[in-house]
Amino acid sequence: MAGEKRNRIKELSDMQRAGRQKILMFTDWYEPGFKAGGPIQACKNVVAGLKGTYDFFVLCSDRDLGDQVPYKGIPVNQWIKTETGVNIWYASPDFMGKRRLLKLLEEVKPDFVYFNSMYSFKYTLLPLWILLNNRYHGKMILAPRGMLHKGALKIKYIKKVVFLKMFLLIGWSRKIIFQATDEQERKDIEFFFTGRANVAVVEDIPTFNDQPLQERSKEKGSLKCIFLSRIHPKKNLHYFLDLLKEVDHDIEIGFDIYGSEDHHDYAEQCKKIAASLPPNIKVRFMGGVPFNRVFEMLRQYHVFVLPTLGENYGHAIFEALSTGLPVMISDQTPWRNLEPLKVGWDIPLQMKEKFMDAITRAAGWDQREYMEWSEGAYTYAKEYLQELHALEKYRQLFSSPETKSILLFTDWYEPGYKAGGPIQSCRNIVNILKGEYEFYIICSDRDLGDQAPYQGIPVNKWIRNEAGVNIWYASPDFITRNRVKQLVENINPDFVYFNSMYSRLYTLLPLWVLLWNHYSGKIILAPRGMLHKGALKRKYFKKYIFLRLFRFIAWHRKVIFHATNKQEQKDILFFFSTKAKITVLDNIPNTSLRQWRSKIKRPDELSCVFISRIHPKKNLYYFLKILTELGSDVKLVFDVYGMEEDKNYAKDCRQLSSLLGTNIRVDFKGPIPYDQVFATMRAYHLFVLPTLGENYGHVIYEALSAGDPVLISDQTPWRYLENKKAGWDLPLSEKDQFKEALGKALAWKQEEYDEWSRNAFELARDSFDIPRLHDRYRKLFG
Numbered sequence: 001m002a003g004e005k006r007n008r009i010k011e012l013s014d015m016q017r018a019g020r021q022k023i024l025m026f027t028d029w030y031e032p033g034f035k036a037g038g039p040i041q042a043c044k045n046v047v048a049g050l051k052g053t054y055d056f057f058v059l060c061s062d063r064d065l066g067d068q069v070p071y072k073g074i075p076v077n078q079w080i081k082t083e084t085g086v087n088i089w090y091a092s093p094d095f096m097g098k099r100r101l102l103k104l105l106e107e108v109k110p111d112f113v114y115f116n117s118m119y120s121f122k123y124t125l126l127p128l129w130i131l132l133n134n135r136y137h138g139k140m141i142l143a144p145r146g147m148l149h150k151g152a153l154k155i156k157y158i159k160k161v162v163f164l165k166m167f168l169l170i171g172w173s174r175k176i177i178f179q180a181t182d183e184q185e186r187k188d189i190e191f192f193f194t195g196r197a198n199v200a201v202v203e204d205i206p207t208f209n210d211q212p213l214q215e216r217s218k219e220k221g222s223l224k225c226i227f228l229s230r231i232h233p234k235k236n237l238h239y240f241l242d243l244l245k246e247v248d249h250d251i252e253i254g255f256d257i258y259g260s261e262d263h264h265d266y267a268e269q270c271k272k273i274a275a276s277l278p279p280n281i282k283v284r285f286m287g288g289v290p291f292n293r294v295f296e297m298l299r300q301y302h303v304f305v306l307p308t309l310g311e312n313y314g315h316a317i318f319e320a321l322s323t324g325l326p327v328m329i330s331d332q333t334p335w336r337n338l339e340p341l342k343v344g345w346d347i348p349l350q351m352k353e354k355f356m357d358a359i360t361r362a363a364g365w366d367q368r369e370y371m372e373w374s375e376g377a378y379t380y381a382k383e384y385l386q387e388l389h390a391l392e393k394y395r396q397l398f399s400s401p402e403t404k405s406i407l408l409f410t411d412w413y414e415p416g417y418k419a420g421g422p423i424q425s426c427r428n429i430v431n432i433l434k435g436e437y438e439f440y441i442i443c444s445d446r447d448l449g450d451q452a453p454y455q456g457i458p459v460n461k462w463i464r465n466e467a468g469v470n471i472w473y474a475s476p477d478f479i480t481r482n483r484v485k486q487l488v489e490n491i492n493p494d495f496v497y498f499n500s501m502y503s504r505l506y507t508l509l510p511l512w513v514l515l516w517n518h519y520s521g522k523i524i525l526a527p528r529g530m531l532h533k534g535a536l537k538r539k540y541f542k543k544y545i546f547l548r549l550f551r552f553i554a555w556h557r558k559v560i561f562h563a564t565n566k567q568e569q570k571d572i573l574f575f576f577s578t579k580a581k582i583t584v585l586d587n588i589p590n591t592s593l594r595q596w597r598s599k600i601k602r603p604d605e606l607s608c609v610f611i612s613r614i615h616p617k618k619n620l621y622y623f624l625k626i627l628t629e630l631g632s633d634v635k636l637v638f639d640v641y642g643m644e645e646d647k648n649y650a651k652d653c654r655q656l657s658s659l660l661g662t663n664i665r666v667d668f669k670g671p672i673p674y675d676q677v678f679a680t681m682r683a684y685h686l687f688v689l690p691t692l693g694e695n696y697g698h699v700i701y702e703a704l705s706a707g708d709p710v711l712i713s714d715q716t717p718w719r720y721l722e723n724k725k726a727g728w729d730l731p732l733s734e735k736d737q738f739k740e741a742l743g744k745a746l747a748w749k750q751e752e753y754d755e756w757s758r759n760a761f762e763l764a765r766d767s768f769d770i771p772r773l774h775d776r777y778r779k780l781f782g
Contacts, residue, residue, distance in 0.1 A: 023114055026120075027043050027117070028065075029060060030060035037316065042116065054398060066260055077091060105136075113131060115140070117145060144179075146313070198438055202397050207294075209298075209319065226255075238269060240255075255283045255284070255305070302326075302362065303326055307329065309332060314333045326376070328344060328345050328358050328362070329346050415457075416447035418448040425696070425698070428588035434467060437781060454473065479509060484513045495522045511555065529568065534692025537692060547576075551575065561576075586768065588770075596707050597682065601748055604634075604747070607686070609686070609703075610641065611672070621656060624660075624666070627664055678705070685709075686745050687708040690713045704727075709760045710760070714732075
């Protein structure tokens with residue numbers, strides 16, 4: 001025995017060196033068991049489909065569901081290698097303990113661990129606890145197998161809900177990947193785990209009947225029905241038996257029930273109903289049937305029946321369809337809209353009359369009608385299997401790296417828009433990476449300057465939007481040390497990203513919480529141009545003291561600064577010395593597909609637009625002052641879009657604009673949502689932004705991509721524009737150059753303007769290598 005054990009350990013080591021990845025599968029029952037039905041089939045078919053790619057180790061009970069004795073002739077509590085090359089450990093009831101499981105894990109060293117149940121103590125909860133407690137670093141996948149469906153939860157509801165709340169509270173739901181077999185199960189998982197769960201939708205692999213369709217004899221007025229499932233309240237057998245009481249006496253129905261009596265009292269209830277049925281209804285309880293006889297049994301009947309309270313898949317339903325049996329099932333399975341296809345019925349359980357109509361209609365089929373539906377069922381199953389591609393999805397599930405999480409703090413996020421570029425910076429990072437990372441965003445519940453929160457958006461709770469991003473809209477009094485600490489502990493993020501340099505609630509407080517609690521992940525801080533000399537002109541002394549303090553307490557050594565260009569890198573180094581860690585990485589622009597379009601342009605007419613916050617940093621007053629110095633022969637329209645962030649500054653701008661002559665019309669339009677910016681830009685000839693400093697300038701990119709040449713300061717990354725005939729980037733000390741640029745723009749004729757407009761569009765289009773940028777952001781969060 002000792003020699004066999006040494007040989008087995010050597011064999012396991014050889015597998016490790018061979019390079020094939022190993023999957024350890026925990027399941028209460030496995031073949032030759034059959035009484036548990038679909039969950040056994042689900043595991044068996046995954047193993048059969050992938051055993052050529054992975055080494056499988058299946059750990060299961062040594063007996064079938066409900067049995068008191070183990071399988072005959074099968075050794076227990078040791079690895080057995082089957083003829084198909086699968087390793088199985090049939091565990092006796094007293095085997096599953098902490099030390100023994102730890103020893104098995106050390107022997108197998110699995111790359112992946114797969115759990116085939118939500119609630120099983122021995123084959124899910126105990127091994128999952130051991131893995132987490134011992135800091136297992138592989139991927140853990142849990143398949144709830146429909147156990148979170150509302151129908152399944154009706155049984156022992158309070159006990160299950162308390163368990164699920166505990167599962168969420170202790171954070172296990174964030175440390176595994178849930179396998180949902182359809183979209184409904186994904187919703188069920190996210191309902192209980194509040195959008196924090198990592199869910200992969202991968203359909204079950206069914207067993208297909210490989211025999212050709214066999215014609216069955218069918219006489220009008222009679223029907224042979226089969227129920228093939230566990231006799232358990234969830235399967236709802238009594239519902240159909242009660243319906244049979246209402247069948248017309250001139251219809252003869254044979255109803256055979258196959259399945260283990262999983263719930264003794266419920267089985268007795270069903271037998272009692274069956275015994276009370278009229279003589280034209282013949283019901284037989286046939287007991288369980290092994291998998292290798294399922295198709296043989298199904299071929300003897302006309303219709304398959306399963307009025308279930310809920311199935312995440314329904315292997316027996318597919319097996320019935322694949323043998324040409326139309327099905328009569330509830331609408332609580334993934335198999336929907338069957339009647340129009342003439343393959344069966346999926347009927348709401350509250351609509352008993354529709355079930356009765358289906359029974360009467362099926363009994364009334366003659367041979368020709370029945371074969372039409374039978375062929376429809378067979379063809380439906382065959383086409384479903386051809387389109388499934390489930391094996392490829394399982395390979396992805398067992399190969400792709402575990403999704404890492406990014407916690408992003410930002411003062412404002414969509415649907416907010418008044419803060420401009422910083423919102424777009426975050427939004428574009430999320431959009432380009434959301435398929436590879438799980439994003440959690442904590443932001444204010446209102447837009448910049450607003451007194452009221454966004455309408456219709458719940459606050460102080462996680463919301464998962466349609467794009468799959470988790471957002472917490474925080475009320476003004478929500479962000480405190482303890483709450484931030486709790487949120488971070490719940491998410492356990494791999495990365496934390498701060499979208500501001502000075503924000504007290506959305507940078508400084510959470511950064512302090514992270515460092516105080518010895519957070520071990522990567523912290524990234526994006527100053528967003530707030531260290532630029534132009535931005536520092538406002539409240540200079542206050543900002544200077546803060547930055548000195550930031551450096552004095554050495555926070556700059558504990559974060560990675562995200563600079564969006566070389567100038568911002570220099571600004572960071574100026575304040576924090578060469579000890580600051582910096583990644584220089586361009587902002588991500590809006591990559592939506594756009595086309596150039598010509599705009600009408602007449603000489604001596606010009607429409608200009610400013611879209612940005614009305615704030616001293618954006619320097620709108622400077623351009624208005626230039627307009628007051630233009631001659632009376634200049635005809636110009638200048639529309640200003642943006643929120644008045646600095647009311648006094650906005651008032652000064654309005655007063656100055658009122659001094660302009662009638663030849664120059666200035667209109668303050670107010671802020672506009674981001675999704676209207678591009679269309680608004682297209683209505684003008686020239687974009688204006690004499691800013692004191694931008695680390696990027698999303699709105700400049702938007703203007704160029706709309707075909708607007710730009711008139712901007714030289715305090716942005718957009719440089720040497722005149723050489724490219726796409727605009728001007730001018731020193732703020734040279735007002736005459738701004739006037740000269742306006743004169744050239746006014747003089748443009750249609751052909752010359754089209755040239756500059758097209759150049760602007762092409763500059764935006766060609767300014768970024770999006771795949772390369774995507775890859776560099778992966779490295780930042782790598």
